Amino acid sequence: MGVKSTQAYQTDNESTPSNTVDPETSQQCLITTYATDFAEGTQYTYREDVARGPPWTPGVGEWLITTCTSILVMMDAFNTTVVIPLMPAFAKAFQQPLDSTLWVSTAYLVGNASGQTLFAMLAELLGPGPILLSSAVLATTGTGICGGSMSLPGLVAGRFIQGIGGGGVMGVSLLIVSDLIPKSHRVQFSTYVFRAQVFGMVIGAVAGGVYHDYTTYIWAFYSSFVFCAMGLLVIPFALDLRGHGHGKKGGRTMDWIGALLTLLGMGSLLAGISWGGTQYAWNSWQILAPISVGGVFMLVLVLYETLWAMQPMFSSKVFRDIPSAMLHIGGFLHGFIVSAQLHCLPLYLIFVRSLDAPFTGLSMVALTGLAVPALMVCSSGQFFFRRPQLPPWVARLGWVCTIAATGCSILLNSSIPTLGWVFIFMTAGLGYALLILGYNISIQVHALQLYPGREDGERAKVSTSSVLMYSILRTWGMCIAIPISGTIIFSPLSARDMPDLFIGYIARHPAASLPPDERDAYADALQVLWKGYTGIAAVGGISSLFLRSASGA
Template sequence: MGVEAISVRHAEIAPSARSLESSEQSLITTHAPAFVRATQYTYHDDPPNRLAWQPGVREWLVMTCISILVTMDAFNTTVVIPLMPGLADIFQQDLENALWISTSYLIGNASGQALFAMFAEILGAGPILLCSAVLATTGTGVCGGSLSLPVLVAGRFIQGMGGGGVLGISHLIVLDLIPPTHQVRFFSYVFRAQVVGIILGLVGGGVFDDYAAWIWAFYSSFVFCAMGMLVIPFALDLRGQGDGPKGTPTSRFRGMDWIGATLILPGLGCVMVGIGWGGTQFAWDSWQTLVPVCVGTSLLGLLVVYEAKWAAQPMFGARVFRDVSSSMLQMGGFLHGFIFSSQIHFVPVYLVLIQGLRATVTGVSLVTLTGLTLPTIVIAGALQHSGPVDLATWTIRIGWLISAAASGCFLLFDTTTPPPAWVFILLAAGLGHSLLTPGYYVSIQVHAPRDRARLSTSPILVHSILRTWGMCLAVPLSATVVTNSLSRTSIPYATHLASYLPEESKDAHTHALQVLWILMTVAVGLGGLSSLGIRRA
């Protein structure tokens, strides 16, 4: 009787239990997808049948934050370029000395990307990104208050360290926040912000030189600094939680590639100091030139050996250079940075000293080297996101081919070249850059390994660092080529407009720049050869 009662009771409860279970399943089925989309922030690997990922408010707020800061970094990189002839005249310095205003920023930028990216993995992206923005703001203040070239160079180095930290951490945030299948699209937003910052810097620098004091080129950067630091607390977690195992900050700190990241600064700095002094301040065979070159080369060689033999988790290790295709991608990024930096720093020398253009017109003219990159980045991101279309390899090869033709045409620049001719040549060079920039960043993403290794060893971050290395080396090496060519004619580097230069000085400057264009064409040829080793993913 008792057993029957229990059976009956179970039989009576079972329908309502089944009804309740069905109701709960219906509730979960209806509301779980919306809850997942609303709370998703950091991407983690899910089963193949995961729900389609959609960015939320937090993701767009983070992208807005890093886009503002990346724009600030690009603006700071290029705003001094139209000012360079005027700054050399103001500080009564030669070309190679004045160009350290740009070189010091790029050295700090390359070093900051590596160091701050590793700090971000230990302490979290939020507080380190805020520190980078504060450091860039501090450097901007030093530049704005400088009254001599050494102080300005020091301020630019501090500013570059902060900008490098912003750029490196931005790459890590996208890698951690966005699923791999969507990273090409969201990296395109970062590169769009870079291009916008470059254009604003080129045009703004010329305007400040002609219609205001040069110091406003640095004060204007405070706008980006303020906007970025205003958004950071709302976009990122500032509690200082890294992505590694919790509770072991010491072990995470010791596991990072601090020696490799630290060797970048003295190695690059010594090499560039020696190159900058060679043939101008000291003879090429003098100890003042040979010692820094040998020391810098030895430090970079030690970096290669350390990364290959002793580093526990190398930043420049086998994960980045695991095959010929990956190595050629990184080499191509280095060469592209070298060529772009050489052109954007020394085309103004031709436009100001030979063509006699004012700084504003020069800055607008330089937009031809960068403006076409913006639409091609948009198109590349859309094509790669819309389907399995891999056009990046051929985009790189066609970009190098166009760049080679444009670089050869640079040899036609002389005192009689009409404006339509040099505008067309600069547009062709800009078309080459517009294909190479998205081609490389898409190819790096397509070829990147899908493991869960440290983000600071990501190929896209190493590509950014090596590209900045190329930009660093291009400035002193190009300046040395030009000044050594001028020294053979006993004509000093001029800082005045073409209307104040005698024809003999114009011809000497034109010949010196043609030697540089030949060197640049050789570098483009090497870049084209490297593209042949990139396999189609």
């Protein structure tokens, strides 16, 4: 009769007498043990195990790093969109076709995608501090070259250098968040970075429209110096500039050949595509040569990354299964559609609706501004942590809105009422907000999944590569969309002998005096563009059906 029922909670530790077991302590140990086993048995691997230590709270250092990366990412986004309303100003200043001035944006995005790859590898080798500082310095140098350029080739070269620095800023910032922030808070801090990116895009679009009418295009680059100065001021206080990378022992080797093949291949392909049908005929050697050279480089890249690369830049581990591949393909298509909307919808407002540049820049806020409240919703990340099945459905709903907006863009002409095109712009902005929210959460959850049978170091490397590869592919999608869109729009206009539509047209003719037949011609060219891009958006929506939630559903 002397044995209490509490002996049922007795552990296997023989040094503890059974008649001295505390009931509350035993029950708590049992519950903790089973709760821990349950947490480890689920796939919610991005949650911290609170039983192993006190909850993590960010300190001054973490907030300094977040502030630093946010300022620099905002600079990169500002440089991306500030030139879009200024395209007619570039055509006026340099007396060049508008399809040639589109290289001001294309060159920046080519450099941006290349810079993300290059500086991310350097950061793993030498440490993020000195590499982030070098990226900011290079972006500042490119900005200075753009500000002092006296010709379109000089401006394109400066934008390429500026884009390499901006890409380095983005790539290294993603690595810093992945390396220094615990996984339970990684979604929250990556949201801060993406929120700064959206703010930069909004500010750049509005500022570019104002600069077009009230100043000169040079102020688009002068104002970028503000972000450069703030970033360079904060970096020494936020990061260790002495450099403590993985080196050759634990880090990845530099895939110089893969990075070079990617740059040469994509650059040649984009040059051939952008010249086709406008400057040269499609069957001319000036078009066939760069397209053929670019295709050969890309084929060699695939063979090299598959067969010979020791540490491939495009690791097969990132695309290990169908959901992983579709996640990255969806990011590429998202970047493609967003870039097409950002560059082509303003052209509709300028040439068809005859709106001035400031209002055109302000209308671009409808395409990006809704992403700010969407990202604020998930700033804590707890809403999606408790409902891990939601992010794929958010991305799918975003594609539904994007498909609807792209399809309805076919209706954009000179007779559509203002409420109609405003509704289309807002729907496109809602789709962008849902896609950036859904894919941001999905890629973070995907990167934090466990890889059974692999060491923690290898798992961390694969996780970082997955997040970085998603960003690179999304940037390449934005880059490729510009020359393809320019070719689709300007080829039929050139065939109809209407060069005045894009060779310094804004300089010689006020927008209000655009003849109705030329407005209709421009609207018809844009309608052809949106018909094709509706199909591409539909492919993106199909890819989102293969996304899976954190629970594996």
